[in-house]
Amino acid sequence: MTTTEVSSDLVVTGREDGVLTMTINRPAQRNAISHDVAVQLAAALDRLDADPSLAVGVLTGAGGTFSAGMDLKGFATGQTPMLPGRGFGGLTQAIVRKPLIAAVEGWALGGGFEMVLSCDVIVAAENANFGFPEVKRGLIAGEGGVFRLPKRIPYHVAVTALLTGEPITAVDGKALGLVSVLTAADGALTAAQDLARRIALNAPLALALTKEVLRQTQTLDDAEAFKCQAPGIHTLSTSEDAHEGAVAFAEKRAPVWHGR
Structure with a gap:
């Protein structure tokens, strides 16, 4: 049995195999994270941890992009995708007890990449790219990017990416150990859900x-x-x-x- 909840910006699908898929659904905005997305995602993650029928979460984006980061238009009007105690998108500072897999197509930039790094496993299509362009805008990757990326890939490679603001391709990310599973384009979600089902078989x-x-x-x-x-x-x-x-x-x- 499959249950789907569609809110304004997030589609949440729970299946009888114990996998909860959360899809950021703002393709026209390249899935930029607004305050509403953060609130809805936080609620979905709480559901994942609280529901004994759910074992693993999969986080992805609609329309061929994971997330371009913060919704700057919303930020300009005083809205922020930061939630107290939970951080960017309701995820980067949260403690999620159950396994969480990122399924990445296209771009994961800024806060979007920080959300990916907050997941336990990364599955990415070969056309995916990860990056922290914050230094190009006078900022830093302050929601975990600066200290998490050097823990995932070799230090000097991470520092180069952080200081230049230039992206890391999924193909390079696989070679560096950042990406666990590399797929063909449009294959990341299916592969992530398959991996989630394998994990969900365990205690x-x-x-x-x-x-x-x-x-x-x-x-x-x-x-x-x-x-x-x-x-x-x-x-x-x-x-x-x-x-x-x-x-x-x-x-x-x-x-x-x-x-x-």
Whole structure:
């Protein structure tokens, strides 16, 4: 069963396979992020985390573009796509417990690229481009771009992109490790949804803890990281899902997860 919710600027589609697809739907504006988009996307992400029937989110843009960044016309009238505690687009500073995949066609620029970097996995078409042109406008990529990009690709490559404002192609992004899956043009969403379904087969508690440990340990040494993850691993190992995983393996059947 598929359910689709269409608001003014965001199309949200939930499917029985546990995948929630969120499509920024402002193609005439190159999917520039307005305040309304940020509010609607924040609500969709909250739905993803709260609904036990949903396992993975996919974020994409309509009309062959992911997002050109901030809606400058809205900004000129006093509107901002920044939400308190959640950042640009309701995403860049948010904590999303469930896996989130970016499906990128065309351009992901400025805040749009920062939203991509806020996702866990990037699937991109070979015609996609990522960039931070902020320095050309007297600004910097202040919603995570400056410090997240050097963690995803080699430092000097990232710094060159940040200082020149020049884009990184998806083909180069795949070679650099930024892009997990590279597809033909118009294939990013299908590939992202296929990957999402594969992830959704796994235990929800284990997926959430994997994200939490990743988020909390990136700046820790090994000893600190082991200490940090220990409570969560203990809780997970005594969960019903962990027991179900072992029993299903022994019985040679697919596990039935309950998220507890």
